[in-house]
Amino acid sequence: GQNIDQPTEMTATEGAIVQINCTYQTSGFNGLFWYQQHAGEAPTFLSYNVLDGLEEKGRFSSFLSRSKGYSYLLLKELQMKDSASYLCAVRDEDYQLIWGAGTKLIIKP
C-alpha cells in the first residue's frame, strides 16, 4: 500500500529552527509537495521537490532524498504565524497526490 508518515505534533520556540520530517512509500514518484494549513482554512502551497537536494525559499527550505523515500521541511526564524499544520504529499505513478495526515506545529513565545 501507499503510505506517508509525518509526526503528529511538534512544538518549537519563536525565533528558533524546526525540521518536520516526512517518509513515504508510494507506487512510483513524480514529485513531493509541502502545504501549510492554518486551523479552519484551506491548504496553501509551500514547496515542490522532484530532484534530490535542497530547495530554499526565504525562511522555508525543503529537502528530498528519493533513494531514502525521505523529505524534510525546515522553518527558520520561527514566527507565531507559523503555527499551523504542515502537510506532506507525494505524486505517485498515476499522478495522484497521496497525502500525509499532517504535522501540527505549535510555536511558543
Add this chain to the structure above:
Amino acid sequence: IAGITQAPTSQILAAGRRMTLRCTQDMRHNAMYWYRQDLGLGLRLIHYSNTAGTTGKGEVPDGYSVSRANTDDFPLTLASAVPSQTSVYFCASSDSRGSDTQYFGPGTRLTVL
C-alpha cells in the same frame, strides 16, 4: 471571483437527504478535484476531473457523484447522506493533472445527523 469558491461554507444535513456542494474556479484550470479531510487522516481524493466533460474516481468515491459540464464548475453530490460523510470537503484545481500545484477552495464543513 478570485481563485476557487465553494458553497455553502457549512451545512447540517439530516441523514438520507440529498446535498450538492458547489465549486467554481476562475483560473481556467483544466483539472479539478474533490477531497475530504477528517481528523487524524490525510486529505483523501473523492473524485477528479482532468478536463471538462471527463471525471474519474479517487480513493473514496462511494456515495458521491460529480459532473463537469464546463471548465469552471465541479459540483459534488451526496445522493443520500450518511453520518460517515460528516467531514470537511475541499475542492481544488490545477492547470493539468500532472501540474505542479493544486489550489484549494476555502472548504465546506458538512455535518450529517
